[in-house]
Amino acid sequence: MSASEIAERVRRGETSAVDVLEEHLRAIEECDGALQAFLTVLGDTARAEAREIDRRVGAGEDPGPLAGVPVAVKDNLCTRGLPTTCASRILEGWLPPYDATVVERLRGAGAVVVGKTNLDEFAMGSSTENSAFGPTHNPHDPRRVPGGSSGGSAASVAAGLVPIALGSDTGGSIRQPSALCGVVGLKPTYGTVSRYGLVAFASSLDQVGPIARTVADAATLFDVIGGHDPRDSTSLERLNPLALARLEEGVDGMRVGVVVELLDGADASVVKRVHEAAEALAAAGANVEECSVPELGYALPAYYLLAPAEASSNLARYDGVRYGLRVDAPSAEAMNGATRAAGFGPEVKRRIMLGTYALSAGYYDAYYGQAQKVRTLIIRAFARAYEHVDVLIGATTPTTAFELGSKVDDPLAMYLSDVCTVPTNLAGHPAITVPFGADDLGLPIGVQLLAPALGETPMFQAAAVIEGAAPAAALPQICASTIGANQTSTRGER
Amino acid sequence: MSVEGWEPVVGLEVHCELKTATKLFCGCRNAFGDEPNTNICPVCLGLPGSLPVLNMKAVEMAMSIGNALHCEVRPSLFHRKNYFYPDMPKDYQISQYDEPINVNGWLELPDGQRVGIVRAHIEEDTGKTSHMGGGGRIHDADRALVDYNRAGVPLVEIVSAPDIRSAAQARRYVEELRAILMALEASDGRMEEGSLRVDANVSVREARTDGLGTRCEIKNVNSLRSLARAIEYETERQVGLLEAGEPVLQQTRHWDEQAQKTVALRSKEEAFDYRYFPEPDLVPVAPDPRWQREVATSLPPMPAERRAKLTALLGAGETTAAQADQVATVVALGLDKLVVEAASSGVDAPLALARTANEAAADAGRALEVDPAAYGALLLMEQEGKLTPTQAKAVLADLFESGGQPQDIARRKGFEALGAENVAATVADVVSAHPEEWQRYCGGEDKLVGFFTGLVMQATDKKASGKEVAAELRRLRG
Numbered sequence: 001m002s003a004s005e006i007a008e009r010v011r012r013g014e015t016s017a018v019d020v021l022e023e024h025l026r027a028i029e030e031c032d033g034a035l036q037a038f039l040t041v042l043g044d045t046a047r048a049e050a051r052e053i054d055r056r057v058g059a060g061e062d063p064g065p066l067a068g069v070p071v072a073v074k075d076n077l078c079t080r081g082l083p084t085t086c087a088s089r090i091l092e093g094w095l096p097p098y099d100a101t102v103v104e105r106l107r108g109a110g111a112v113v114v115g116k117t118n119l120d121e122f123a124m125g126s127s128t129e130n131s132a133f134g135p136t137h138n139p140h141d142p143r144r145v146p147g148g149s150s151g152g153s154a155a156s157v158a159a160g161l162v163p164i165a166l167g168s169d170t171g172g173s174i175r176q177p178s179a180l181c182g183v184v185g186l187k188p189t190y191g192t193v194s195r196y197g198l199v200a201f202a203s204s205l206d207q208v209g210p211i212a213r214t215v216a217d218a219a220t221l222f223d224v225i226g227g228h229d230p231r232d233s234t235s236l237e238r239l240n241p242l243a244l245a246r247l248e249e250g251v252d253g254m255r256v257g258v259v260v261e262l263l264d265g266a267d268a269s270v271v272k273r274v275h276e277a278a279e280a281l282a283a284a285g286a287n288v289e290e291c292s293v294p295e296l297g298y299a300l301p302a303y304y305l306l307a308p309a310e311a312s313s314n315l316a317r318y319d320g321v322r323y324g325l326r327v328d329a330p331s332a333e334a335m336n337g338a339t340r341a342a343g344f345g346p347e348v349k350r351r352i353m354l355g356t357y358a359l360s361a362g363y364y365d366a367y368y369g370q371a372q373k374v375r376t377l378i379i380r381a382f383a384r385a386y387e388h389v390d391v392l393i394g395a396t397t398p399t400t401a402f403e404l405g406s407k408v409d410d411p412l413a414m415y416l417s418d419v420c421t422v423p424t425n426l427a428g429h430p431a432i433t434v435p436f437g438a439d440d441l442g443l444p445i446g447v448q449l450l451a452p453a454l455g456e457t458p459m460f461q462a463a464a465v466i467e468g469a470a471p472a473a474a475l476p477q478i479c480a481s482t483i484g485a486n487q488t489s490t491r492g493e494r
Numbered sequence: 495m496s497v498e499g500w501e502p503v504v505g506l507e508v509h510c511e512l513k514t515a516t517k518l519f520c521g522c523r524n525a526f527g528d529e530p531n532t533n534i535c536p537v538c539l540g541l542p543g544s545l546p547v548l549n550m551k552a553v554e555m556a557m558s559i560g561n562a563l564h565c566e567v568r569p570s571l572f573h574r575k576n577y578f579y580p581d582m583p584k585d586y587q588i589s590q591y592d593e594p595i596n597v598n599g600w601l602e603l604p605d606g607q608r609v610g611i612v613r614a615h616i617e618e619d620t621g622k623t624s625h626m627g628g629g630g631r632i633h634d635a636d637r638a639l640v641d642y643n644r645a646g647v648p649l650v651e652i653v654s655a656p657d658i659r660s661a662a663q664a665r666r667y668v669e670e671l672r673a674i675l676m677a678l679e680a681s682d683g684r685m686e687e688g689s690l691r692v693d694a695n696v697s698v699r700e701a702r703t704d705g706l707g708t709r710c711e712i713k714n715v716n717s718l719r720s721l722a723r724a725i726e727y728e729t730e731r732q733v734g735l736l737e738a739g740e741p742v743l744q745q746t747r748h749w750d751e752q753a754q755k756t757v758a759l760r761s762k763e764e765a766f767d768y769r770y771f772p773e774p775d776l777v778p779v780a781p782d783p784r785w786q787r788e789v790a791t792s793l794p795p796m797p798a799e800r801r802a803k804l805t806a807l808l809g810a811g812e813t814t815a816a817q818a819d820q821v822a823t824v825v826a827l828g829l830d831k832l833v834v835e836a837a838s839s840g841v842d843a844p845l846a847l848a849r850t851a852n853e854a855a856a857d858a859g860r861a862l863e864v865d866p867a868a869y870g871a872l873l874l875m876e877q878e879g880k881l882t883p884t885q886a887k888a889v890l891a892d893l894f895e896s897g898g899q900p901q902d903i904a905r906r907k908g909f910e911a912l913g914a915e916n917v918a919a920t921v922a923d924v925v926s927a928h929p930e931e932w933q934r935y936c937g938g939e940d941k942l943v944g945f946f947t948g949l950v951m952q953a954t955d956k957k958a959s960g961k962e963v964a965a966e967l968r969r970l971r972g
Contacts, residue, residue: 233776316578
């Protein structure tokens with residue numbers, strides 16, 4: 001059942017939030033041993049929330065558009081009094097005294113938070129293998145990665161353990177795992193979703209977004225978590241119309257550009273699916289043309305200077321003084337060093353080193369300064385492209401899910417799996433990945449749609465058309481009875 | 495050792511804690527002296543996921559300070575200044591770097607000398623570490639406790655040009671700046687509580703030359719007196735080095751109050767690389783022109799203007815050097831409203847000024863709280879001879895202590911100055927009892943006034959006014 005169907009039935013009293021929750025808790029129980037998608041499952045607090053939803057429905061109240069919908073939350077989003085680890089040893093034992101704004105909004109819409117999902121440590125990675133608590137497995141092939149860093153959220157949605165989940169996307173961390181797991185993932189326009197309570201990786205790039213099995217559910221979740229938050233200075237007033245309301249308006253007359261740079265170097269099976277998706281848009285009335293944005297080639301190196309630079313500063317606070325891990329030593333400085341040496345994993349340390357170097361006196365202009373200029377260049381390049389088109393289309397990832405361990409010793413190869421997603425983050429624009437068929441091994445392929453800032457509405461409309469035209473997808477090898485045959489048939493009908 | 499032939503070149507960095515109700519980036523109370531770690535929240539503790547939101551009242555105060563210091567007030571940007579320190583929750587300080595809100599101003603000292611202001615920017619304060627147990631000093635303490643109540647308190651750092659040429663001038667600069675900040679109600683000016691903190695950049699050069707020597711930055715100067723002493727000490731130290739043919743090394747030095755000397759903290763090579771970069775969690779500060787105009791046109795009267803007003807009250811004649819000092823003291827402490835009020839109720843301006851600069855200034859904290867009308871009434875009683883100066887001071891002490899009306903206090907204390915006729919009668923009694931001394935006084939031995947006054951005081955239980963006794967003696971002598 002989709003999130004919208006669950007909410008509809010709970011609101012009408014046709015099912016109870018408690019029953020829905022128990023069904024999903026059983027699914028987690030059944031499948032998560034093999035998937036390892038969850039770091040924390042919240043049985044008791046979730047049951048209390050579900051009972052409250054049922055009480056309100058019983059009292060004639062409307063708990064909201066996500067009434068009784070179980071939601072998984074990436075474990076870099078703060079949940080009051082509940083572990084928030086960022087998949088790092090350094091936050092061991094820390095219980096946030098507050099909820100992230102997006103978590104508050106979930107609950108405000110009637111959702112039930114069932115657990116915290118696995119991720120690459122501090123969201124740094126593309127496979128969820130950088131988790132201090134072990135990797136998550138891809139439900140379509142447990143020997144393969146789910147992608148990352150929101151691998152736990154994407155896998156849990158794909159396997160039917162929850163209908164929807166929250167992830168965060170700094171360079172592709174929602175879209176890449178969503179593509180590899182065969183689900184829908186949105187990176188919203190920077191500033192449309194509050195970052196308050198999202199543990200910062202790279203503040204100017206981070207954005208919270210939805211992961212769902214359908215475009216409509218992603219739109220519903222985006223509408224719930226979006227909107228201005230006075231606690232986030234970079235938060236925008238809600239300017240774009242709510243995504244869900246205009247989802248079915250179609251793409252007639254919409255101008256779509258197929259970006260050659262977002263297909264370069266991608267597997268043939270991926271390129272083929274992107275072209276098929278573009279043809280589906282054309283068949284629905286869009287004007288599809290090929291276009292080139294050569295500057296996108298500079299995005300990845302710029303990203304891998306800017307993101308680590310901000311991370312080196314954002315992660316300075318994990319010093320053992322106030323919370324989390326502390327390794328005792330004779331002086332404050334030695335304690336600080338020992339704590340960080342023990343608490344951070346190798347990828348986090350690598351990025352702290354890179355970022356510290358990029359900001360150092362004498363290197364700032366050559367690295368951080370230059371990367372900022374590239375960022376401006378990319379924003380201008382996108383602006384030129386959007387003079388001619390409304391949305392862009394390309395691959396989300398160059399390949400389908402790769403095998404666990406295949407890239408862990410080669411950070412550069414791992415970084416390359418973000419090549420199609422990072423330009424969007426540098427520009428602050430929205431992008432969405434929609435599952436569209438599979439490769440010869442049956443591994444899901446994602447098609448990525450991009451739009452200018454606040455262009456979520458046309459982007460969602462195009463996503464809905466692509467979703468409707470997608471070939472029927474096989475069920476994951478690991479999946480719960482919550483989806484079963486139902487999912488494939490829904491897909492086929494569109 | 496002599497420093498003759500040399501002059502110090504001094505620039506000051508003054509950190510002023512702004513008197514906002516709440517902190518710079520969160521809603522926590524900005525208050526001194528509360529129980530440790532009671533005014534804290536996820537934001538000022540730098541908890542993971544928390545974000546700063548700029549307090550616009552702090553921006554407004556910073557703009558006022560910029561206007562009062564004749565700065566160019568501009569759109570500005572926050573940067574992160576990265577370094578590890580246990581009392582800094584995020585291990586970076588949010589500060590302004592190459593685009594500060596105020597630049598290129600000046601401050602005029604009471605003697606007319608101008609000191610350039612390079613910049614006055616906004617930043618957040620750190621927490622406060624106390625070293626406990628063991629020897630209680632940084633290096634030998636058993637443990638360090640951190641109070642984060644101060645973390646995130648708004649600061650404006652005011653950086654002067656190296657225009658100051660003596661310890662005394664440095665002191666006058668800080669006094670004047672303090673008076674300006676207090677007039678703006680941007681600061682309570684309390685150096686001893688750390689709400690105003692001064693670092694001094696000191697170098698020396700041969701007198702009447704233009705070059706700049708290598709400078710040292712002196713930290714931990716906690717009072718005006720220490721500031722002057724630290725600059726004097728540092729000047730002598732640097733001159734001593736140069737005269738011995740040794741170089742001055744660029745260093746950060748610590749003022750050791752107990753030893754009364756500066757000691758090296760770190761050298762230029764050990765200086766931190768702060769890795770400044772624009773704070774991505776905040777947007778640029780771009781006050782709209784209307785707001786800027788409002789702030790610029792609503793400045794309260796500045797100390798220079800207030801000094802001119804007091805000088806004018808003294809009348810057309812030449813103001814004495816002592817009076818000029820009194821004017822400066824009274825304005826620096828913000829007590830000028832007492833002088834103005836007293837003068838308007840009929841007290842002679844010189845008397846009002848003297849009492850305020852001496853007695854009121856000695857208890858400035860309470861004097862600021864006193865009812866100006868009661869204060870004026872008391873000085874008027876003194877002026878009219880209803881109280882002797884000694885009695886007036888006793889009443890004043892009571893007035894500061896517990897308020898009330900001076901008439902009531904005087905009555906309670908049994909201070910009823912003798913009427914003129916009683917003074918005359920007592921003087922006549924004393925004169926007739928000492929005919930020999932009276933003859934000598936009439937013969938020109940003026941110092942005997944003291945002898946007679948003493949006897950009158952004895953006879954009246956000190957209720958007579960010395961001035962009136964002397965006048966009566968002169969009248970009798972004819």
